[in-house]
Each structure stands twice: as C-alpha cells, then as structure tokens.
Amino acid sequence: MINKNELKLLEDGLDTLATGFADLPEFTPGFDTNAIAAVITEVAERMQNNYPYFHPQYAGQMLKPPHPVARIAYAMSLWVNPNNHALDGGRASSAMEKECIVELGAMFDWQDPLGHLTGGGTMANLEALWVAGRLHPDKRIIGSEQAHYTHSRISEVLRIPYSAVPVRVDGRMDVDAVERQLQQGDVGTVVVTMGSTGLGAVDPLAEILALRSKYDFRIHADAAYGGYFRLAGKLSNETRQAFVDMNAVDSIVIDPHKHGLQPYGCGCVMFKDAAVGKFYKHDSPYTYFSSGDLHLGEITLECSRPGASAVALWATQRLLPLHEGGEFAANLDSSLSAARDLHAKLVASDHFVPLMAPQLDIVVYAVKAPTTTQSSERASKLFENAFKHGLHLALMELPMSLAGHWLPDIDRDAETITCLRSVLMKPEHEQWTDRIIELLEDCVA
Ligand SMILES: *Cc1c(COP(=O)(O)O)cnc(C)c1O
Numbered sequence: 069m070i071n072k073n074e075l076k077l078l079e080d081g082l083d084t085l086a087t088g089f090a091d092l093p094e095f096t097p098g099f100d101t102n103a104i105a106a107v108i109t110e111v112a113e114r115m116q117n118n119y120p121y122f123h124p125q126y127a128g129q130m131l132k133p134p135h136p137v138a139r140i141a142y143a144m145s146l147w148v149n150p151n152n153h154a155l156d157g158g159r160a161s162s163a164m165e166k167e168c169i170v171e172l173g174a175m176f177d178w179q180d181p182l183g184h185l186t187g188g189g190t191m192a193n194l195e196a197l198w199v200a201g202r203l204h205p206d207k208r209i210i211g212s213e214q215a216h217y218t219h220s221r222i223s224e225v226l227r228i229p230y231s232a233v234p235v236r237v238d239g240r241m242d243v244d245a246v247e248r249q250l251q252q253g254d255v256g257t258v259v260v261t262m263g264s265t266g267l268g269a270v271d272p273l274a275e276i277l278a279l280r281s282k283y284d285f286r287i288h289a290d291a292a293y294g295g296y297f298r299l300a301g302k303l304s305n306e307t308r309q310a311f312v313d314m315n316a317v318d319s320i321v322i323d324p325h326k327h328g329l330q331p332y333g334c335g336c337v338m339f340k341d342a343a344v345g346k347f348y349k350h351d352s353p354y355t356y357f358s359s360g361d362l363h364l365g366e367i368t369l370e371c372s373r374p375g376a377s378a379v380a381l382w383a384t385q386r387l388l389p390l391h392e393g394g395e396f397a398a399n400l401d402s403s404l405s406a407a408r409d410l411h412a413k414l415v416a417s418d419h420f421v422p423l424m425a426p427q428l429d430i431v432v433y434a435v436k437a438p439t440t441t442q443s444s445e446r447a448s449k450l451f452e453n454a455f456k457h458g459l460h461l462a463l464m465e466l467p468m469s470l471a472g473h474w475l476p477d478i479d480r481d482a483e484t485i486t487c488l489r490s491v492l493m494k495p496e497h498e499q500w501t502d503r504i505i506e507l508l509e510d511c512v513a
Contacts, residue, residue, distance in 0.1 A: 069122060074136050081144045119460050124500040125507075127490040128462035130265060130293060134380070135329035141383035142331055142376045150375025152185070154365040161375030162364050164382035172322060173338055175298050175390050177315045182345050183338030184368050185324070185377055189292030192321040192337035194222045195369055196288045197257070199319065199344045201228045204256025204286060210249050211259035212241035214266055216290060219259055237473040238424045239269025246276060250283040257286040262314065263294020266464055266489070267423075268407075268430030270294060273310040273317070287317040292335065294428055295322030299390060299397035302404045307427050324381050327400065327493065329388070334377040402495035403429035410492065413505040419512045423466075423474040429492045432464060435512060439479040440468060444486035450512050451488065459507040464489040 120126050122133040134142075150158030152165055165185055173181040186192040197209060197219070208229045211219045215232065223230035233245040241260065249255050260271040276287065289295075291314065297303060298311040314320060320338045324330040339345075348367050365371065388396035407426035414422040414433050422433040435450060437443035447463060454461050464487050471485050472478070490504070497504075 078140050078143055124496045125458050126460040127504055128460045130491045132493040134331045135384050137387045138330050138380040138384045142380035145376040145379040152364050152373045152375045153371045155363045158375035161378045165378035168381045171385050171390055181338040182342035184364050186335040187333055188335040189323040190218045192335040195337045196319040197222050200257040200286050201226050202347050207256025208254050209257045210255055214239050214264040215261045216265050239267035241271040243275040255285055259288050262289050262291035263428050268428035270307045270310045270427050273313045277316055288319045289314050289317040290321050292321050292323040293326045296327040299392050300400040302401045329384050399495035402498040403492055406492040406497035407431050409501045431490045432487050434487045440482040440485045447486045447488050453511040457511055462489040
C-alpha cells in the first residue's frame, strides 16, 4: 500500500523548502511526540475502516488514488499552508494555480481562459451556472436526465428553472428533445455532460453546437469526470469529436480530483470569455491588493482556498504534462482498454449482460435472470458476495426505459433495475480484468 520512498522525497523537499527561510532567526515549533503518536495510531486504526480505493480490486465507484507527486507536493506545502484567496496569502501557489489554468485551458485549445480551481466539481458548476444565469436572466437551464444531480440542485440554489431532457439508449442526450426545448424560446443554457457520472456517456456536442445556428443559447460543458479524455487516443470517432468540439463551448468544468490524479478538494471552472469576470466584482476591505494583477480572490466565489491544491496540481502537470500521446494520456487509454476488455468478457459470460459499450472507462452490467426483480436481487447479492471476496463493485439503479433496450429477453416486472457498475479508473485495471471477471464468475455462482 505504501512505498516509503515517498516519505524520503517529502523529507528532502522540506529541507529544500526550509533553505528559502534560513535567514530568519531560528524558530522550530515543538510538540509532544508521544501524545501525537498515540492519536496517530488511533487514527490509522480508524482509517482501516475503508474500502481499498488504491487497489485494482476496487472496481466500484469513481475513485482514483492521487499520484505520489501530488501527495508529496500537497503535504510539503502544508508547512507553509498558503491560502489562494489573495496574493498575500499564497504568493507562489497563486502563480502556480494560474499556470495550471493556462495548461488546462490549452487542453481544449483555449488561450488564457478566465478560470480557477475550486473545492470540487459542485462549486465549479455552481459558478458556471451562476454566470449563465447572470447572462440569461429569466431563462431556463436544461441538461440530460443523466447529467449530475448537482445541476438541478444548484439551479434551485440559484433560483433558475431547470429541466431534464431524455437520453438515448446509449446514455447520450437526445438532441431532438433538446431542440424541442429550444423551440419554446425560454432556454438560456444547455449543460452538456462530457462523460456522465453514472454511465460515462458523452453528450453529442457537435449536434448541439449545430443548433446554435437556429437558436441563441449558452453551452456549459460539465466535464468534471470526463474532461481529461480530451487527451486520449483510443476513443471512438464520435466521442473524440465531442471532446475536440469543447473548444466552442462557453464554460468548462473539469475535476482534477477525478481523473487528474489529485487529492480531493480540486475542481476547476474555466470561461472562454474573460469578460464574465465582471460578475465577480466585490470591494471587500479585507482583501488587500499587493500587486496590480487580478488576484484569484477577485474571480472566485469561494474565499479561502487551499494553495496546497494548486501546488499538488502544478507538480503533477510538471511531471505528467497534459499532452496527447504523453504518459498521462497513455494512462487514460489504459483505462479505456480496461473498460472495453471487461465489457467484452461480460458479453462472453453466461451470467452477465453488459449494457451499452463503454464510451469512457465505466462498465454497467446486469446479472442474467428471467425477470427484472430477480436480476436486481442477484446484483445486490453479488455486490455483497464480491465484497467478501475482496472485489469491490458499485450498484446503480436504472430505469427500464433505458436498460430494457440492452435486456430484450427479460420479463419486465419492475420499472427500474439494479445493475452493477465498475469504474475502471486506474491504469493498472488494464492488467486486472482477467482477475476481475474470474472473481465475478465465482461470486455469482
Ligand atoms: C463528480 C461530478 C460532479 C460533482 O463534482 P464534485 O467534485 O463531486 O463536487 C459534477 N458533474 C459530473 C459530471 C461529475 O462526474
């Protein structure tokens, strides 16, 4: 689980950090080692009560371990504990955050977007929809039924009407349904999900962009989970084109703490038109202006924010640049291959029926059974049984209007079905699909 070389790297890094402050009078705070040791042991024991998210046999929810370089840089920065609210609080880390944003923007061929890191995708989407509402007051926001539930909730917070449009059987937004909504004339913003959290479905952005020739609306791309797949080489043509087309949207959310190898607490929002910065304007007497530059506190809704997140992300992008064909991109391709491989193995199995072919790295599958209810019961039992065998899966409830297409022979005695879901986010999953299917077959029998 732990490669102790990380601790050595942290120690060396701290030594280098300390030399930057060596001309101050000596000051090293002490502490009660024994008292802390006792608490730390207790914490370590409490933390044993977790699923092994770092292990390839964790093939359930959307959880990906941070890269060691992110963990080390994050931990190291805590000895300074910078606050990226204002330059006074985080001089170096604010500059690093801005550099990260330039590189994240460049991934979508955006030159120097207005953007910043956030606590996560929820806060990032909140800011994007808040700006959307300011630009289109009194108009609705629409997103797909498979969009993250955060959009309807955020819209409620912002008091902007929100409606969900249906998806096709592959989980992508139904563009005809989008157009019917646009015809009503009161839609200000369409949220396209570039990788839905449940199914990993990528909305058909090209067709939605084409509707702009007939209707005036804003497009917000929620790429919290899927955004980094812009760099992947192994996508289908349709999916790849959707990511390329993100260049033409108005705002983008991408979560470095999903596929960007970061510890939690790292989302990102970017706006193509930097002029929307005017909505953030405030004149608090508490934030000081130590430089003529626009500081991050002027373009964020959150005030205090961890500089550590920016430091960790900067370190990760330094080690693994966001380039097509690079090592970071190759790791995403490994996840894509893992998902396709598991899907193929499930197709060949006598016990499972996978739903749509994975567009990204999420596989959703039902357990074979005569009826919907029995299939759901078997999925829940398998989930428990797999846990006992050290294989960790996730469950997902789907409407039969969608899942039914993939289960043509099942007797529909319920409106919804419980399926199994595996997010194969770790590149190592590519080497573990044989073991995963073996465990699945054992546990279902
Ligand atoms: C995870 C996710 C969110 C919410 O982001 P958090 O970082 O969990 O706050 C929003 N949209 C999508 C598509 C997501 O996958």
